[in-house]
Amino acid sequence: MASATAEKQFTVAIVGGGIGGLTLAAGLLRRNVRVQIYEAAAAFKEVGLGLTIGPAAHRAMPLIDPKIREIYDSLITTHADSPGYERFRQTWFEVVWATGDQAGDVLMDLKALPSGQTTVRRADFLDALVALIPPEIAHFGKRLVHLAETATGVDLEFDDGMTANADVVVGCDGIRSKVKEFMLPEECGDTLPRYSGMYGYRAVLDMDTMIEAVGEHRARVSTMYVGKGAYGISYPIMRAQKVNVGLYTLQDRWDNEEWVRPASKEDMRRDFGYMGEHVNGLVEHMPDPSQWAIFEHPHISTYTQSRVAILGDAAHASTPHQGAGAGQAIEDAHVLAELLGDPRVVHAEQAIAAFKGYDEVRRPRSQRVVTTSKENAFLLCLCLDGVGDDAEKLQKTFQERLRWLWDVDVEDQAERGRRIMLQEISDSETKVESVL
Numbered sequence: 034m035a036s037a038t039a040e041k042q043f044t045v046a047i048v049g050g051g052i053g054g055l056t057l058a059a060g061l062l063r064r065n066v067r068v069q070i071y072e073a074a075a076a077f078k079e080v081g082l083g084l085t086i087g088p089a090a091h092r093a094m095p096l097i098d099p100k101i102r103e104i105y106d107s108l109i110t111t112h113a114d115s116p117g118y119e120r121f122r123q124t125w126f127e128v129v130w131a132t133g134d135q136a137g138d139v140l141m142d143l144k145a146l147p148s149g150q151t152t153v154r155r156a157d158f159l160d161a162l163v164a165l166i167p168p169e170i171a172h173f174g175k176r177l178v179h180l181a182e183t184a185t186g187v188d189l190e191f192d193d194g195m196t197a198n199a200d201v202v203v204g205c206d207g208i209r210s211k212v213k214e215f216m217l218p219e220e221c222g223d224t225l226p227r228y229s230g231m232y233g234y235r236a237v238l239d240m241d242t243m244i245e246a247v248g249e250h251r252a253r254v255s256t257m258y259v260g261k262g263a264y265g266i267s268y269p270i271m272r273a274q275k276v277n278v279g280l281y282t283l284q285d286r287w288d289n290e291e292w293v294r295p296a297s298k299e300d301m302r303r304d305f306g307y308m309g310e311h312v313n314g315l316v317e318h319m320p321d322p323s324q325w326a327i328f329e330h331p332h333i334s335t336y337t338q339s340r341v342a343i344l345g346d347a348a349h350a351s352t353p354h355q356g357a358g359a360g361q362a363i364e365d366a367h368v369l370a371e372l373l374g375d376p377r378v379v380h381a382e383q384a385i386a387a388f389k390g391y392d393e394v395r396r397p398r399s400q401r402v403v404t405t406s407k408e409n410a411f412l413l414c415l416c417l418d419g420v421g422d423d424a425e426k427l428q429k430t431f432q433e434r435l436r437w438l439w440d441v442d443v444e445d446q447a448e449r450g451r452r453i454m455l456q457e458i459s460d461s462e463t464k465v466e467s468v469l
């Protein structure tokens with residue numbers, strides 16, 4: 034981390050306090066950048082389901098703030114939390130055939146080196162991150178409704194009538210980002226999230242219930258069940274007291290305004306009846322049959338416009354099929370905190386150059402994650418072109434994709450962004466000199 038010297042002459046307004054907004058805020062505060070957070074909800078909150086963070090974002094955490102990694106590591110569940118399963122410590126998921134002659138057999142043991150599978154309960158992670166944020170900079174019940182750039186800054190307006198002003202704004206307001214709408218009015222319709230062609234059912238089950246549903250081994254070891262046109266996923270959370278479960282099915286259409294709609298057990302049986310003993314065991318034990326439509330973000334042309342930038346799901350919400358969305362928000366937060374915290378970034382004009390460096394480095398990778406995450410659903414549903422249900426090809430393709438996702442040099446991302454930013458700063462200084 035470059036150390037801050039000159040006092041920063043700009044304030045950053047962060048809109049949205051999810052994992053993206055809070056990790057960015059922590060990283061900026063650590064680098065002496067002035068921050069205010071505006072969150073729509075009455076408190077920082079996440080629904081209590083599980084979250085798995087891959088090795089690249091795990092490596093980025095201490096670079097944002099070592100306390101983030103300490104918090105995460107203090108909350109994680111690993112396979113070693115189940116006595117007798119320590120040998121799966123480096124396993125990410127076991128991939129298991131749901132149907133066919135080999136139903137129930139392991140297709141492959143997917144490793145995630147060196148950390149193995151690490152999972153947290155979302156609400157626990159968010160609660161702990163909140164401790165890094167001084168209460169006086171967090172404003173709740175502030176849903177952004179309008180944003181306008183002026184000659185000297187950005188004006189923000191919230192649904193309770195309150196207004197605020199900042200030198201620069203970062204929209205961390207999730208997949209339905211308002212900041213993005215104001216930032217890219219000309220791409221308006223194209224920036225809206227779209228149905229990805231899949232819906233799912235989600236639940237957290239007690240470990241005892243899970244063992245009843247699928248047996249001890251499958252309950253305790255994180256599992257992906259692959260089948261034609263559908264897949265299932267489960268992983269232990271909360272020190273293996275509970276298990277996060279998701280079942281997903283490819284369905285072309287979603288005819289509902291809402292993204293979650295009530296459904297019945299019969300709907301679940303219809304969607305997964307053919308998916309073999311384990312998935313059917315889950316179906317019978319999952320309490321809430323609501324259907325969750327899976328939306329994703331179309332690629333947009335930029336993550337920044339002048340004094341405004343977007344980060345996390347606001348910029349590149351992906352489907353969950355690679356377990357990488359929050360990890361991408363964390364990688365974003367690392368790069369942006371490093372650039373805005375650079376000692377050469379003192380005024381808002383230089384912060385704008387930092388946004389450009391961030392956009393150029395983070396947009397290609399995070400948009401590729403949106404694409405590969407969707408392809409991963411096809412892989413898990415045994416219908417990816419050129420792979421299908423060929424065991425050897427599945428093994429090879431899973432490995433290759435995860436290598437790309439996880440082996441990135443996170444520090445190099447920030448350094449590349451820094452070079453672009455410094456070039457921008459130097460170009461604009463040359464322009465000013467030539468005008469004078």
Ligand SMILES: Cc1cc2nc3c(=O)[nH]c(=O)nc-3n(C[C@H](O)[C@H](O)[C@H](O)COP(=O)(O)OP(=O)(O)OC[C@H]3O[C@@H](n4cnc5c(N)ncnc54)[C@H](O)[C@@H]3O)c2cc1C
Binds near residue numbers: 078352
């Ligand atoms: C089923 C499912 C499973 C997933 N599993 C994983 C996983 O295992 N691993 C992983 O890495 N990722 C996973 N993801 C993706 C991950 O959840 C997201 O990528 C991540 O939560 C994005 O964080 P964020 O901070 O960008 O946005 P969000 O978490 O959406 O936070 C946005 C915040 O902004 C606030 N807000 C919204 N609008 C406004 C407004 N107008 N004004 C002010 N505040 C506003 C919201 O209240 C919220 O607090 C999964 C996603 C889904 C759908």
